Amino acid sequence: MSLESLMGGPLRVVNLGLELFAEELRAEGAEVVHVDWRPPAGGNPRLARLLEGLEELDRWED
Amino acid sequence: MALRSIVLPSFYQDSVALMRVAQALRGGEGVREAAALMGTPSNHGILAQAGLASAFTEKAGPNDLILAVLADSGSIAEEALAEAQELLFRRRAPAVPGTAASPRSLDAALRLLPGANLAAISVPGPFAKREAMRALQSGLNVFLFSDNVPVEAEVELKREALARGLLCMGPDCGTAYLNGTPVGFANVVPRGRVGIVAASGTGLQAVACRLAGLGEGISHGIGVGGRDLTARVGGAMTFLALDLLKRDPRTEIIVLISKPPEAEVLAPLERTLAEMGKPAVVCCLGAKPPAKSTARWVETLEDAAQAAAALLKRAPWAPRPFSDPEDVRSRLARLQGGARLGSLLGLYTGGTLAHEAHLLLEPLLGRIPYNEERGDSPHRIVDLGDDAYTVGKPHPMLDPGARAEWVRRAGGAGEAGVLLLDLVLGKAAHADPAKALSEAVRAARADAAKGGRVLHAVASVVGTERDPQGMAGQIRRLEEAGVEVLPSNAEACRFAALLLEPELAGRMPEEAS
Numbered sequence: 001m002s003l004e005s006l007m008g009g010p011l012r013v014v015n016l017g018l019e020l021f022a023e024e025l026r027a028e029g030a031e032v033v034h035v036d037w038r039p040p041a042g043g044n045p046r047l048a049r050l051l052e053g054l055e056e057l058d059r060w061e062d
Numbered sequence: 063m064a065l066r067s068i069v070l071p072s073f074y075q076d077s078v079a080l081m082r083v084a085q086a087l088r089g090g091e092g093v094r095e096a097a098a099l100m101g102t103p104s105n106h107g108i109l110a111q112a113g114l115a116s117a118f119t120e121k122a123g124p125n126d127l128i129l130a131v132l133a134d135s136g137s138i139a140e141e142a143l144a145e146a147q148e149l150l151f152r153r154r155a156p157a158v159p160g161t162a163a164s165p166r167s168l169d170a171a172l173r174l175l176p177g178a179n180l181a182a183i184s185v186p187g188p189f190a191k192r193e194a195m196r197a198l199q200s201g202l203n204v205f206l207f208s209d210n211v212p213v214e215a216e217v218e219l220k221r222e223a224l225a226r227g228l229l230c231m232g233p234d235c236g237t238a239y240l241n242g243t244p245v246g247f248a249n250v251v252p253r254g255r256v257g258i259v260a261a262s263g264t265g266l267q268a269v270a271c272r273l274a275g276l277g278e279g280i281s282h283g284i285g286v287g288g289r290d291l292t293a294r295v296g297g298a299m300t301f302l303a304l305d306l307l308k309r310d311p312r313t314e315i316i317v318l319i320s321k322p323p324e325a326e327v328l329a330p331l332e333r334t335l336a337e338m339g340k341p342a343v344v345c346c347l348g349a350k351p352p353a354k355s356t357a358r359w360v361e362t363l364e365d366a367a368q369a370a371a372a373l374l375k376r377a378p379w380a381p382r383p384f385s386d387p388e389d390v391r392s393r394l395a396r397l398q399g400g401a402r403l404g405s406l407l408g409l410y411t412g413g414t415l416a417h418e419a420h421l422l423l424e425p426l427l428g429r430i431p432y433n434e435e436r437g438d439s440p441h442r443i444v445d446l447g448d449d450a451y452t453v454g455k456p457h458p459m460l461d462p463g464a465r466a467e468w469v470r471r472a473g474g475a476g477e478a479g480v481l482l483l484d485l486v487l488g489k490a491a492h493a494d495p496a497k498a499l500s501e502a503v504r505a506a507r508a509d510a511a512k513g514g515r516v517l518h519a520v521a522s523v524v525g526t527e528r529d530p531q532g533m534a535g536q537i538r539r540l541e542e543a544g545v546e547v548l549p550s551n552a553e554a555c556r557f558a559a560l561l562l563e564p565e566l567a568g569r570m571p572e573e574a575s
Contacts, residue, residue: 003227005179006203007282007306011243014171014202016193017184020078020460021207021246024489025182028243033171033178036164037185037193038074043100043124045188052192 063094065114066139067130068147069122074100075150076184077456080127087131087146092138098146101126168196182245184208187449190233191215198222198230205245206232206287209449213294216287220298229306230299231285236263239270239283246285247459249488250528254279256370257313259303261288261320264412264486265345265363268524269317272367272550275526278374281312288413291323291331291346301334308338316342317370319363321417322349332356343369347414348421362418364550383556383570385549393546394560397518403479403562404515406430408443409468411458411495412524415484415551416445422552426559426566440477444468459486462495466502473506473517480518481506482558484551487525487536496536500543507544518561519545522554 005012011030015022022034041047075083080098087096097114099105101122109115114130122128129146133139165171172178181197183190187210194204198219206219211233223230231238237260238245242253249267251274258280260266266283273280284306286299300318307313316338323331323346335342335357342357345366351359358373360366365381372379384390406427410416420432420443430441433448445451446458446465458465472478481503485495492498503519510517521540525533537547548554559566 002179002201002203003229003306005177006229007241007310009179009241011180011240011245012175012178013180013182013245014168014175014178014197015182016168017182017207018076018078020076020490021182021184025243025245027489030243031175033175034164035168035171036166037076038072038166039125039186039189040192042072043074043102048189048192055192 063132063134064136064139065116065130065132066136066143067114067116067119067128068143069101069119070127070129070147070150071122072125073127073150074125075127078460079150081456081461083129083146083149086149087129087142090133090138090142090145092134093131093142094134095132096142097128097130099128100124101128168193168200172200178202180205180240180245182207187211187233191219194219194230194233195222198226198228201226201228203229204231205238205285206230206235207246208232209234209452213289213292216289217295220290220295224298224302229284229302232287234263234289235285235287237266237283238285239266239280241282244489247486247488247490248283249274249524249526250530251526252279253281253312255281255312255314255374256317257281257307257310257315258283258317258319259286259300259307260284260318261286261290261300262414264484264524265319265347265414267486267488268363268412268415268551269319269345269367269370271524271526272364273371276367276371278367278371281310281314282307286320288321291320291327293324293326297323297327297331300331304334304338308340314340315370315373316340317366318342318344318346318357319366319414320346322346328352341373343373347418362422362550362552363414364552384553390553390557390560393557394564397546397561398564399516403518404477405440405442406480406482406558406562407441407472407476407478408482409465409472410443410445410482410484411447411462411465412484412486413445413447415486415522415524416443416447418551419443419482419555422555423559426556426569427562443482459491459495462492462498466498469499469502469506469519470509471506473509474513476506476510476517478517479515480520480558480561482554483519483521483545484554485521485523485525485536485540487523487529487531487533489530491531494531494536496531496539500539500545503540503543503545518558519543520548520554520558520561521545522548522551524551
């Protein structure tokens with residue numbers, strides 16, 4: 001469904017990261033929600049990976 | 063001279079936002095040097111190098127924002143810092159007063175935008191897989207701009223995407239055109255009949271722009287990331303994208319842009335292209351075309367656009383080294399002064415353009431180090447958008463300052479005789495990239511002249527007249543600084559080679575005088 005809507009309908013975008021991309025997409029008429037993203041685990045990639053592993057475990061257990 | 067700094071704890075800002083704040087800081091009168099950086103280990107090094115570090119800034123962590131200003135007086139520095147903070151807090155405020163601030167997570171965003179069909183992700187590489195995987199698992203297609211993503215993560219993401227029937231464009235995907243909407247770095251080009259699958263953002267941009275110049279438009283442009291046709295990734299997204307274009311009624315012809323497919327992927331790729339039921343042009347830079355193929359294999363991005371346009375018009379076409387040999391001859395006659403010019407220095411912002419230059423020029427000039435020190439070769443090509451040069455910094459298409467520095471350095475103590483450059487216009491790119499580049503070229507040429515050297519600059523521009531920067535104005539700015547602007551990167555490369563070694567004309571048949 002999502003792939004067909006991407007190629008055949010208007011873009012509805014969640015933007016994470018450079019806000020510039022959200023600004024440009026809005027200017028093109030796309031519906032955009034920009035996420036005020038911040039690095040997880042205080043910006044520590046090693047801690048973030050550990051967190052990611054725990055989250056994956058959670059999903060698996062669900 | 064006074065140094066002042068502040069640290070805003072847990073105040074993450076993306077690299078473009080930081081670049082804008084730093085530019086605003088530097089623009090203040092009496093400000094000598096300024097920085098706006100997150101407190102990552104590499105950024106602490108940058109601050110120290112710029113003379114902006116202090117015992118105070120050293121305490122900042124990766125999620126803490128450092129603002130530092132070196133100014134003529136303490137009050138000027140403090141005023142600049144206050145203005146920068148105001149700019150930052152204004153950015154954080156909701157766009158419409160009274161509405162909620164931006165959501166802090168993908169899940170929260172999806173509650174605000176049910177029916178979302180795409181996640182555009184450009185967070186720093188180490189965090190990209192986590193966000194992309196969440197987006198796919200929420201049923202969203204992904205446009206993944208982030209680089210520095212390990213190939214294992216890419217394989218996992220694309221496997222997840224395939225299982226869910228979704229596109230995962232990237233990592234390192236800079237450009238896409240989805241149902242007529244440009245995403246990422248993209249030029250303003252007309253909608254049309256050519257469907258493009260591209261492992262490279264600037265490759266897609268270059269072909270789309272040249273097609274526009276030839277009166278053709280694109281149906282969709284699907285980015286797949288630079289490693290998609292490796293054996294590890296197995297062409298996962300290329301095959302999905304080709305299938306989409308095969309079924310798309312708007313698409314009459316396919317253009318595939320990539321690095322050479324690895325052997326394991328080439329055979330299935332050929333089979334897929336043969337079963338498309340639509341003609342295909344393949345530009346796998348550096349690949350030897352297979353002995354038999356249903357597709358038209360070409361060597362350069364320029365040729366990909368030319369071949370596709372000719373196929374659509376059912377006109378005959380053969381590759382040519384220059385579109386206007388007469389113009390090239392007269393330019394060479396004007397510039398060649400008899401003395402040897404020394405070496406070539408290619409300074410690129412577009413990765414695929416740099417790669418194409420390297421492939422075109424090595425057979426003409428001999429070994430050319432690429433993204434490495436010169437060593438024993440006189441020449442060098444550097445892709446300043448490569449991962450190695452962009453850690454913690456905006457891409458050089460966004461911030462032309464870094465390349466301008468390289469150009470300036472080529473003037474004084476440099477040995478270069480010819481600078482080979484690209485300029486990429488379009489949405490999301492810098493508003494006036496030709497300004498910084500032409501000023502740097504002017505300065506470098508003047509410095510070289512002081513040292514008794516001649517320094518030529520040769521460039522090509524990827525863009526259209528409808529781009530926000532306007533193609534003609536940008537070309538004019540470069541030409542006013544003495545830059546020779548050629549119609550494509552391939553032509554610029556050949557022209558640069560002829561400037562350095564006029565006898566090469568014999569190997570470019572049309573140019574023999």
